[in-house]
Amino acid sequence: MQTSWDIVVVGSGNAAMSAAIAAREQGRSVLVIEKATEELAGGNTAYTAGAMRFVYNGNDDLLPLLADPDDPRLARTDFGAYTAERFTADLLGFNDRRPLSREQQTLIAESYDAVRWLASQGVKFEPIYSRQSFEKDGRFIFWGGLTLATHNEGFGLAEAERAAFAALGGEIRYDCAATDLVTEGGRVRGIRVRNGAGEAGVIAAKAVVLACGGFESNAQMRRELIGPGWEAAKVRGTPYNQGDGIAMALRLGAKRHGFYGGCHATPMDLHTPDYGNLDLPHLERKHYRKICYFLGVMLNARGERFVDEGRDFRNYTYAQFGRAIMEQPGHVAWQIFDAKVDHLLYSEYRFHDAHFVEADTLEALIDKLDGIDKAQALATIAQFNAAVDPAVPFDPTVKDGRATKGLALPKSNWAQAIETGPFKAYPVTGGITFTYGGVEVDEAGGVMHENGSPIPGLYACGEMVGGVFFNGYPGGSGLTSGVVFGRRAGAGAAAWTARAAA
Structure with missing residues (x-):
């Protein structure tokens, strides 16, 4: 040798x-x-x-x-x-x-x-x-x-x-x-x-x-x-x-x-293993990522939004938003979507092992979330829905300017009311990729x-x-x-x- x-x-x-x-x-x-x-x-x-x-x-x-x-x-x-x-x-x-x-x-x-x-x-x-x-x-x-x-x-x-x-x-x-x-x-x-x-x-x-x-x-x-x-x-x-x-x-x-x-961080399924697993086929290894937050809203355990989900294309925000989740109580958040955008969610949201809850009404959905302030979560979504400007067309291919109005924390693009059932909520945490x-x-x-x-x-x-x-x-x-x-x-x-x- x-x-x-x-x-x-x-x-x-x-x-x-x-x-x-x-x-x-x-x-x-x-x-x-x-x-x-x-x-x-x-x-x-x-x-x-x-x-x-x-x-x-x-x-x-x-x-x-x-x-x-x-x-x-x-x-x-x-x-x-x-x-x-x-x-x-x-x-x-x-x-x-x-x-x-x-x-x-x-x-x-x-x-x-x-x-x-x-x-x-x-x-x-x-x-x-x-x-x-x-x-x-x-x-x-x-x-x-x-x-x-x-x-x-x-x-x-x-x-x-x-x-x-x-x-x-x-x-x-x-x-x-x-x-x-x-x-x-x-x-x-x-x-x-x-x-x-x-x-x-x-x-x-x-x-x-x-x-x-x-x-x-x-x-x-x-x-x-x-x-x-x-x-x-x-x-x-x-x-x-x-x-x-x-x-x-x-x-x-x-x-x-x-x-x-x-560090580079990213939103990950809350039930992600502590480390990556190369024993899984490559298509399965990626399913823990959860980066379609720009199509919905993210709530922390207090039931509050904590980032502008539509600030920019997700290429430019997921590393920061993964870190932002780590700074929330319990290092956890929920990504919430309605039926209007379900077909736009990436494949990891439909993967057989993706963790989420689903309900026909927002009230029933929030009631299924453990560890969240349920009353505040419903109030946050109601305030968000009321602030969406429906006059601007939704267009995910550009920063469409479809924003909320009057919120202390806006959503600057791709804002749509969370109003069409069934609704889904995905629990996420922060996953670190590199320093x-x-x-x-x-x-x-x-x-x-x-x-x-x-x-x-x-x-x-x-x-x-x-x-x-x-x-x-x-x-x-x-x-x-x-x-x-x-x-x-x-x-x-x-x-x-x-x-x-x-």
């Missing part, structure tokens, strides 16, 4: 595999090590919907990426365009008045090239007809700047990237957890590892790329760094992202970077020391990179960020090892 490599990549998610592929393209010997077994590999990537946000100017930019460019629906599809200016505005909307960070500028500038590069590695994409478009006047209208997802969603992405890496001659070792970095003479020289049986060892390398996620699966770190109550959050993805890579880098003096109090705080990296993906110099031989990508997101993010940016910074880290590590060998 080979014991010395040019590059060891820690992790096997999208960012890790992007780094590994980029390094192999440069002819370097690359080993990927993964804490999980092969069946549970893929990091958080395997749990995602596979959507990627990137700059494009129209249909012609998207067609080369598609698995089926002959899909007959394409002839009546309006993808629109998603410019660098729109991407900039979307990111700034979550920055709490911060200017674009260097990392965000890189994400925008390299997003399309990164996705084209990924497609060149055999990863194919499909239009997200079921979740990102509505049919209007016989045409599919895409909204929110997000159009494509990888074939077979995140699980398919993880599989395709592993296949591409294998085709390039790369090797992956599973059940191989990184425990610490090995250094010599101020340079990273390898990684200490341990398998599930407790057997320890050292793998020598000229460079190490840390791509093993944030700290979202570590309840203690969530409480300490994000805040009280976050220890109770459901973890949408892998249980293995315990902050190990961040801890290893910090022990070498790496510079903390980004917003450690921030925002990490380490600082340079233009080559090298991890920066607190003294302002790169740590020789140490690189990072994916959730490890701080400064990409702050108080939320536009949906689909996370996977794109993984490719952008993974590709950089892999190429940077390859260039470093080439110089070291000269």
